Amino acid sequence: MDATFIFSQAVSGLTIATLLFLVASGLTLIFGVGKVFNFAHGSFYMIGAYFGYQFSAVWGTNFFLSLILTGICVGLVGMLMEFLFLRRIYGRANEGGFQILMTYCFILIIDDLVKLIWGTEYKSLARPPGFQGAFQIGDTFIPTYNLLIIGIGFAAVILAWYILARTRPGRVARAASVDREIVGVLGVNVPLTMTLVFGLATAMGGMAGTLAAPLRTVTPGAGIEVIIDSLIVVVIGGMGNFWGAWLGAILIGEVTAFGVAFAPKWATLFSFMILVIVLIFKPEGLFTRRKVM
């Protein structure tokens, strides 16, 4: 228990946090703009990992190029799903429940399609050349690949901030999250905005999957683990709250990293404990001012 140990755990926590944020921010963005809870968001993370494996390990594309290609492909799949299916049940009675049900069907379908295409055995993806080593600090090693993930995540945060705060599509998306109807009345194509937001969010989830693939194994069923962690992040940060998701991800990432170091078997319990505490004292989310109900 010394400074270098704490530092290396903190870095590993930030890595987890970055991956979590890439998934959770998409989840919260979709919910904020369209009031859709995309239960299948974890499945996009999973197909992201498989696409990354296919591009990079099978077809031998450069890792970073396959990262971008994965983002594009997964985003297209997401937009297709929104356009062909989810759009048909907007505005129905008991809409929230049916959205969850429909996206649940997608979890089942996507999981099985992945098994059908890639088989059930674990796949692994090598780290990109140049990021296979590790820094030595004291007597602990910090993999450079983790730093790469944190760097990419940080860039994604800044890019997302720029899009949301400084560009017209971002402003439209934010406005739609406040009041869809009025934005529509002002002449904005709200359904199109929704499809684009869906594409962007699923693309981020898919890229997170590719980035995580060298660290974790690529397996069908990875989606549900991710969706539960992201869900905790999103509830802690406040649903629909972009920055809340970022802070929530850092909190859960660090807690998980230090939890794994001290009590490996029960590490997941800690994030649940935070969730329970937040729910008791501030159910609308730690970083949000608006009340849920």
Add this chain to the structure above:
Amino acid sequence: MTNDTARRISATSLWTIIILIFALVPIVTTSAYKINVASHILVWGLFAVSFNMLWGITGMLSFGQALYYGLGAYSVGLMVDYLGSGWFLPAIALGLVMVIIVSFLLGLLVIRVGGVYFTMLTLAFAQLAWQITFKWYDFTGGDDGIQGIIPPGILENRIVYYYFVLVIVFVSIWILKRMAYSPFGLILRCVQQNPARVRFLGRRVRRNQLRVYMVSSFFAALAGSLMAGVDSSIHTDMLFWTTSGEAILMSVLGGLNQFFGPFIGAAIFILIEDNIGARTEYWPLIIGSIMLVMVILFPKGIVGEVLRLKAWFGKNGGGRQP
């Protein structure tokens, strides 16, 4: 009034037919496998009907009823495993008491948030319970589950146990039906449609939500503990989120707005699974696609659509003018 009476008679006769069919199963067939499938339908039917109290009637979509289903199963499994099969029935009772306590405490937490949050939190807590059961190998047997749960005394006989399940399931469903059509059930429907007005009427929304959450969990646990005896074994999968998901799919397949829809849904679901699932490993893909079509085209479920067809034919035939 006569119309109402007629409807009541037709509902009663429908139930009589269903109960008769299930009562006749062990007489018609001696196949242990078919009796097992029939028991599965009964137990899942109770689970789905209890789940529908939450979603279909009160509008609270829980994705975590597997928690209680598994809790019921594990209380029976663990006590029989550690203390002997004489504890089978006390274990069911103890499991139900535990579920009342757990669902009360957890209910206080999860109903604080509405809508999607409720769904996701129930899911999160059920997954937590699954993880604990999965990792606590020394106590729960982890991934191996618990085998050899034999009901005591006369219940050891497969056919006697089948009738035991049959009686408990239909008595429970009858209680739930009485509840659904009582003033309490009426308030639950109001909670789904307009919580604000329920408050205007001087009724407490949260208290009623908590009550129905506890009722639903109670009967889910009862279904789980019966299942421990049906298969003589339990597994961590009973707590897994797919178990909650199956109860949801069954309810929607049968029809959310009909009280007996989920039961019919459970029967059809299990019969399809029994026939198709045995031939292909891609059963989730098939049921996922079926349900996707159901959600888009037939959200009322099989029972709902059949009733609509019946009403439509009735109108066209001109025989049944109100």
